[in-house]
Amino acid sequence: MLSDFERALRELMQEDKPLARRTLISLSGPSRAENEAFFTAWKGIGVERKREIMARMVELAEENFEIDYVLIFRGCLNDSDPVVRRYAVEGLWEDEHPDLVEPLIRLLSSDPDAGVRAAAAMSLGRFVYLAECDELDPRQGERIREALERAIDSPNEDLEVVRRAIESIAFINDDRARRLIDRAYEHEDERMRQSAVFAMGRSADVFWADTVLAELSASSPAMRYEAARACGELQLRRAVPQLAQLVQDPDREVQDMAIWALGQIGGKRARMILSHLAESEDEVLASAALEALDEMEFATRPLDLFVHELEADDLSLELAAEEEEDFEDDSDLAEDDEWADDVLSLD
Numbered sequence: 001m002l003s004d005f006e007r008a009l010r011e012l013m014q015e016d017k018p019l020a021r022r023t024l025i026s027l028s029g030p031s032r033a034e035n036e037a038f039f040t041a042w043k044g045i046g047v048e049r050k051r052e053i054m055a056r057m058v059e060l061a062e063e064n065f066e067i068d069y070v071l072i073f074r075g076c077l078n079d080s081d082p083v084v085r086r087y088a089v090e091g092l093w094e095d096e097h098p099d100l101v102e103p104l105i106r107l108l109s110s111d112p113d114a115g116v117r118a119a120a121a122m123s124l125g126r127f128v129y130l131a132e133c134d135e136l137d138p139r140q141g142e143r144i145r146e147a148l149e150r151a152i153d154s155p156n157e158d159l160e161v162v163r164r165a166i167e168s169i170a171f172i173n174d175d176r177a178r179r180l181i182d183r184a185y186e187h188e189d190e191r192m193r194q195s196a197v198f199a200m201g202r203s204a205d206v207f208w209a210d211t212v213l214a215e216l217s218a219s220s221p222a223m224r225y226e227a228a229r230a231c232g233e234l235q236l237r238r239a240v241p242q243l244a245q246l247v248q249d250p251d252r253e254v255q256d257m258a259i260w261a262l263g264q265i266g267g268k269r270a271r272m273i274l275s276h277l278a279e280s281e282d283e284v285l286a287s288a289a290l291e292a293l294d295e296m297e298f299a300t301r302p303l304d305l306f307v308h309e310l311e312a313d314d315l316s317l318e319l320a321a322e323e324e325e326d327f328e329d330d331s332d333l334a335e336d337d338e339w340a341d342d343v344l345s346l347d
Contacts, residue, residue, distance in 0.1 A: 005034050009041045015049045024056055029068040039075055047081050054087035061091055070095055077103050082113035089119040093126075101127055101140050105147045108165075114158035121151060121161055125168030132171050145172065152180055163195040170199035178207065185211070194226045201230025209236055216242045221251035228254065232261030240269045247277060247285070256288050263292025266299065 002010075008026035011017065030038060042050070054076065057069050069091060076088035089107065092100065104127075107120035124144050131141025151157050151165040166184045169177050181203065185196035197215055200208035208230070215227035216239065228246055231239035239261070246258035259277065262270040274296070277289035 005030065006037070009037060012049070012053060013041055013045060015046055019052060019056055021060070024053070024060055025067065027057075027069065027072065028066075030071055035071045035075065038072060047084075050079070050081060051083050051087070054084050054091070058087050058091045062093075065094075074100075074103075077107065082111070082116050085111065085113070085116045086119045089116065089123050092123065096126060096130060098127075098136060098140060101136075101144060105143060108147050108151060108161075114161055117151070117158070118160040118164045121148065121164035121168055124148060125164075125171060128168055128171040132173070145169065149180070159189060159192065163192055166192075166195050166199050167202065170202040173203055173205055177203070178205070181208075190220060190223065194220075194222055197223065197226040197230050201226075201233035204234065206234060206236075209234060209238070212236070213239055213242065216246065221249070221254050224249065224251070224254045225257050228257040228261045232257075232264035235265050237265055237267055237269075240265060240267070240273070243270075244273050247273070252284070255285065259285070259288045259292050260295075263295040264299075266296050271296065 004026040008023045011020065011023045027038065045053070057072065061067050061069055073088045073091040073095075076084050079085050079088065085107070089104070101124075104120045104124050108117050108124065111117050111120065124147070127136055127144055128141070128148070130136040131138065131144065148165040148169045152162050152169070154162075162184075166180060169180060181196050181199045184192050184199065187193055187196070197212055200212050212227045212230040212234065213236065215223050216231065218224050218227065224246065228239075228243060231243060243258045243262050243265075247255050247262075249255050249258065259274065262274055271293070274289045274293050278286050278293060280286045280289070
């Protein structure tokens with residue numbers, strides 16, 4: 001009797017039949033022998049069918065963290081089809097094992113397809129982050145940085161590859177990385193400038209605060225979107241009045257990002273805006289505001305639990321810290337008396 005995995009392989013090869021969800025789920029978590037059988041069968045499957053299989057696998061893996069195609073995705077990094085290779089890189093978005101670093105560097109450095117190189121540059125970003133958190137061998141971290149910088153500095157590299165490399169290297173907070181971001185921001189192509197603003201937020205470097213605040217008023221919706229995201233990641237309380245205006249932006253994605261950013265920034269003013277939006281007749285905005293409020297509540301909850309566990313003689317220190325935060329919020333409110341009426345007329 002055939003196993004579920006063997007039946008699934010047979011169904012994959014029947015290219016005249018639609019892919020069934022249960023078929024793909026049966027391929028999850030293959031043993032070594034099953035993985036070898038998969039790639040033996042894979043050789044006999046047409047390119048379009050392969051692309052469909054990979055696209056569906058990536059989708060399923062994103063929907064359900066219990067579905068595991070890591071061995072399959074890793075094997076497909078060497079596939080002859082660039083679309084399959086790109087899906088393979090995307091499918092490994094949660095794989096943080098150090099032995100994935102070299103294959104990704106190889107793809108970034110030498111894959112003939114720009115889409116694959118861009119995907120590899122993006123994927124390396126999480127390893128840059130791990131290196132910055134001292135969770136990756138420093139030598140590997142330096143290898144990644146060198147590969148990203150080569151891509152950024154190459155005069156013939158595709159724009160999308162350079163963009164993703166800039167975004168990935170942004171996790172490094174030093175003068176070299178800052179110069180690369182600044183250079184990208186001065187680029188003639190607005191898409192590169194958008195990536196630079198994205199990188200400014202990812203860097204967690206308040207050095208960029210004035211730049212991202214200015215871009216909240218950009219004529220391009222895509223730039224306003226990235227600026228709002230960056231303000232949220234930098235937790236810029238100065239951005240709250242402008243973000244309050246962006247929740248009325250004509251572009252829905254900009255609205256959503258402004259709401260998300262308010263949830264990341266927190267504080268009394270942001271909470272007031274989000275609470276007002278949560279009662280909006282616009283169900284999409286109301287739902288986004290409620291989600292941002294939940295995020296804000298979650299972010300503060302660990303501190304609340306910590307306060308309850310403090311010894312009595314330490315509690316006064318925590319209360320003093322809270323009073324200082326309240327003072328900062330009140331000071332912010334005092335700066336913008338004219339702002340309140342605009343914010344509360346969002347409907």
